[in-house]
Amino acid sequence: MMLEKVQSIFDLANTKPASRPSSRKEEAYSRILEIVLHGEMEQNTCLNEQKLAERFGMSRAPVREALQMLCSERILENIPRMGYRVVPISVKETIDAINVRLLLEIESARLACRNRSNVALARLDELIAQEKRIETDEESIHSWITQGDVVHQSIAELSGNIVLVRMIVSLIDLMRRASIQLILEGKDKPLSIHYHMRILRAVRVGNEKEAEELLRKDIIIIKDMITQG
Template identity: 30%
Template sequence: MMLLSDQAGAKIPRPATLRESVIEAIQELIVSSQLKPGQHLVESELAQLLGVSRQPVREALQQLSGEGWVDLHPGQGAFVHVPTVEEADQLLAVRALLETESARLAAQHASEEGVRRLRELCSRGIQAVESDDTDAAVAINSDLHALVTALSGNKVLAELAAQVARRVRWYHTPVARQRGMTSWREHAALIDAIEAGDERRAAEIMREHTESTRASYREQRAGEPIEPAPKRVRRRRTRTSSAN
């Protein structure tokens, strides 16, 4: 007799908790630049914006602090993290490695349906750029890269890429307009290589594409440095005179 514990894949997906939903909402506000690096995060204002009480917001900010999205300054509160050029560069370098391999494998395994979906996303991305809709272009760009990784057929690679995807969107948003249509011409060439099954060419295009975004981010930060969040203010203790 087979026990229930022997059954694979029988678990019901757990719905997201309120705190998880708040975390995701705040991350999205940061990624989309509605909350900017260095901006003060007021619990009551976020709670009102998200339609929740202050408690899940407070819990979310604590967790986001541990994950590098938020900086907590004792005595001053929470601020959107200001990414250093070095940490952004390191993450974009890792992204380049992961996605170069994803593109190579996608050229091996992508089906006609997969290629069709890539071309549809590319077409939508071009329309977004032509309409000067940067937010849509960034979102579609993220979807296209995620699909390339999915088409690689390597689940571990897809999981690793997913872990950095949202932060990549955060770093890509400031340079999306600068990259403009060039980025989407590179996407089109990548899709051609994947459709042709040309692994070497697909990997080469993806490597150059991701490195171009990395270089653009460095240039953007050099030209428009972001002011860091306020430093902690040291409070002086008031001395009390002792009785004689």
């Protein structure tokens, strides 16, 4: 049952197909997905097919196909006579994703402590420095969320487990949408930068226990924001 639950959440989170031929439809798909993930849409607003086509400089046909594709993947839903709306992420769905992500990222932290390299750690140092700069930019909500996600992905990549990385990245995409939704609802940005820096130091010295615990606390921040309403 647990494996089925994990697979179900993974399938839902994996919104980016592994391999798609290059075409106008795929270009429209990628650009619309970026609009969603970047939090460019205000709550309860709809995407308009004609306006998207004009914005992208293409005909309506590939835009319509891309919108239908995103609907089939449960990212958007078609509201008759209004347009396409982002499917809200439920509290339960978000908490389920967080619980699975905790299991996967704690394992990735443990492996990262064993498989670290100077090159990889230098990259993480660079990412942390970038995130610290972004944290002071109140207008850059998308940059703040994306940078934190990249740090988590980089820690996962240090694990050396390709399948683990793929699953974590998929869940990160889902959680990015949830984080944007929370911020649009007026929640404060969690101060995850402090945990990221400490995680990096723990991985650098190979302290598995500390790295695991810090990752747990970092991820649980979002869960607390949700459950505390």
